[in-house]
Amino acid sequence: MRTNTDSPTCIKCGTRGLTWAQSVKGKWYLGTPVEHTFEDGNTIITHTQGHDCTPTAEGLAAFETARQEKEAERLAEQAKFDAYKADQDKLHHVDAEIGEVVELTGVVTMATTVETQFGSSRLVIIKTDDYQVAKMFTTANWAWDVDFDEAITVKGTVGSHDDYQGTSQTTLKRPKRIVAQ
Numbered sequence: 001m002r003t004n005t006d007s008p009t010c011i012k013c014g015t016r017g018l019t020w021a022q023s024v025k026g027k028w029y030l031g032t033p034v035e036h037t038f039e040d041g042n043t044i045i046t047h048t049q050g051h052d053c054t055p056t057a058e059g060l061a062a063f064e065t066a067r068q069e070k071e072a073e074r075l076a077e078q079a080k081f082d083a084y085k086a087d088q089d090k091l092h093h094v095d096a097e098i099g100e101v102v103e104l105t106g107v108v109t110m111a112t113t114v115e116t117q118f119g120s121s122r123l124v125i126i127k128t129d130d131y132q133v134a135k136m137f138t139t140a141n142w143a144w145d146v147d148f149d150e151a152i153t154v155k156g157t158v159g160s161h162d163d164y165q166g167t168s169q170t171t172l173k174r175p176k177r178i179v180a181q
Helices: 057-090
Strands: 032-037 043-048 101-116 119-128 133-138 151-164 167-178
Touching: 101 133, 101 167, 119 151, 133 151
Parallel strands: 133 167
Antiparallel strands: 032 043, 101 119, 101 151, 119 133, 151 167
16 A cells, blocks of 8 residues: 555555554554455455445556565565675685785775774775775774775784674784885
């Protein structure tokens, strides 16, 4: 059922001026449930109030089209989320020992300012093409100029390998940005 703020209308029968009511379970809907069955056997439940919903063929077709579009959007969002999760599962530590100096080229996935007891600092996280994740806290001038999705090359000393909210990360100490010549 589609509604607008001026005059809620039942999309199936075209009745205008419906009002919202609250169900016993606390969810808001338009009145009492009414079942409609399609020729293909699918049953849907609509909520109407203050009128006998007598759906028209055009109204049911419009409702079914809107339902299919919403389902397609939901499936597309789910596919994007699944791809993101699959990508997240590939992330791992930088392939280096603690104390080793590494040079990494990757894309900035986060660049934000953090406040510490010593003042402002910059948190920069990069992801390489082979799914290594490195994070660094720095006050260096270069860190204030990087943006999300920017490709950069950094050189630093591996400080630790840890996990943050399920994502494996390597902390780099004393990072320096390498500028291509």
